Amino acid sequence: MGDYFGKDTFKLGFGMMRLPHLPDGENDQAQINEMADIFISGGGTYVDTAFVYDGGKSEEAVRKAFVERYPRDSFTIATKLNARVAKDEEDAKAQLATSLKRLGTDYLDFYLLHAVSDDNYQQYCDYHLWDFIKQKKEEGVLRNIGFSYHGTPECLDRILTEHKVDFMQLQINYADMDAPNVQSRRCWETARKHGVSVTVMEPVKGGALANPHESITKIFKEYNPSASMASWAIRYVASMDGIITVLSGMSNLEQMMDNMSYMREFRPLDEQEQAVVKAAQDAMKRVPSIACTACHYCTEGCPMSIPIPEIFAAMNRNIMFNMIDKAQRDYARATEGKGKASECLQCGQCEGACPQHLPIIELLQDCASALEV
Ligand code: SF4
Ligand code: SF4
Structure with missing residues (x-):
């Protein structure tokens, strides 16, 4: 399949992981529908969800916003099977039928084994899920099969040698290209070596690059005062070779409109703009922070x-911006009615689930010292 998608696909994908909610916790479907309308009318096609997102509410939102309102062939759906939350092999395989039902469709354009890493690759093999998705593709239920990945380039090389896939999904953003816990660049190079095209997740690093440290903002603003910080982050990854589309997890209309404003007629970064990003990357190495992407995989168990991610976000305000009062207020709000950092039992469950391989237990101890008053 190689670069086929890379040439034809609109370069912004609608990531439906962080959708807007009403005060009662339900999806703000009216706003989601409006976001879908802007996306489709601007040329967008790739809609990304997962079995586990928002306890199934994300897949239902896709059905209501797209499947029930637009011709099925005017957009594509990507969703994912997550072995980690399954009781056994049968339970894992049953996720596909549940996803199809929630989505109100009898086929999927893109289907991924979710958040595969060095730690859980064997589980996906033991449950025969690689064969399962190949079989479902032969049956016509799945059009393109692949996996999303949060592991080392070495393990990725092994997977791509052992399994033929149509595409894959990687975390790539300008801050993580050479970050030791992510290694975006080496993973991307490995995918390309195998001729596999890539959809990109976390281009804005869970929102962190939409509002980076002031020293980074200054570099971008000096070059172009009107471009948003998110636009630099998304255009950077969309300019790379072999990229099918860049998923932006959008939480409101404003983010959708901002993203569409520069992706409707996508222009890759030119040489001067690449140099600006390089300067920002160099400056970023001098700013300390906790590299949490707020994926929430750690909190389920x-x-x-x-x-955890809300505590880390509060702590980052302290370490990146020296805003201790605000950080303590954010911490108090985040932990109201929930567990505090100091109540961690050090069971390690969260560290096993973290795709960023963060030393969560140790970090929580730092957070408790700094933010509990
Ligand atoms: S190590 Fe602490 S934070 Fe992590 S799952 Fe256990 S109790 Fe929760
Ligand atoms: S600590 Fe890790 S698993 Fe938890 S939200 Fe952050 S990146 Fe995700």
Whole structure:
């Protein structure tokens, strides 16, 4: 399949992981529908969800916003099977039927084994899920099969040698290209070596690059005062070779409109703009922060219901911006009615689930010292 998608696909994908909610916790479907309308009318096609997103509400939102309102062949759906939340092989395979039902469709354009890494690759093999998706592709239920990946380039090389896939999904953003816990560049090079095209997740690093440290903002603003920080991040990855589309997890209309404003007629970064990003990357190495992408994989099984990503976001305000009062207020709000950082039992469940391989237990101890008053 190689570069086929890379040439023809609109370079912005609608990531439906962080959708807007109403105060009662339900999807703000009216706003999601409006976001879908802007996306489709601007030329967007690739809609990305997963079995586990928002307990199934994300897949339902896709059905309501797209499947029930647009011809099925005017957009493509990507969703994912997650072995980690399955009780056994049968339970894992049953996720496909549940996803099809929630989505109101009898086929999927893109189907991924979800968040594969060095730690869980064997589980995906033991459950025969690679064969399962190949078989479902032969049956016509799945059009393109692949996996999303959060592991080392070495393990990725092994997977791509052992399994033929149509595409894959990687975390790539200008801050993580050479970050030791992500290694975006080497993973991307490995995919390209195998001739596999890539959809990109976390181009804005869970929102962090939409509002980076002031020293980074200054570099971008000096070059172009009107371009948003997110536009630099998304255009950077969309300019790379072999990219099918760049998924942006959009949470409101404003983000959709901003993204569409520069992706409707996508222009790759030119040489001067590439140099600006390089300067920002160099400056970023001098700014310390916790590299959490707020994916929430760590929180599902935490026996103390500790809101880990929200605590790290509060801590980052402290370490990146020296805003200790604001960080303590954010921490107090995040932990109200939930577990506190100091209540961590050090069971390690969260560290096994973290795709960024963060030393969560140790970081929580730092957070407790700095933010609990
Ligand atoms: S190590 Fe601490 S934060 Fe992590 S799952 Fe266990 S109790 Fe929760
Ligand atoms: S600590 Fe890791 S698993 Fe938890 S939200 Fe952050 S990146 Fe995701």
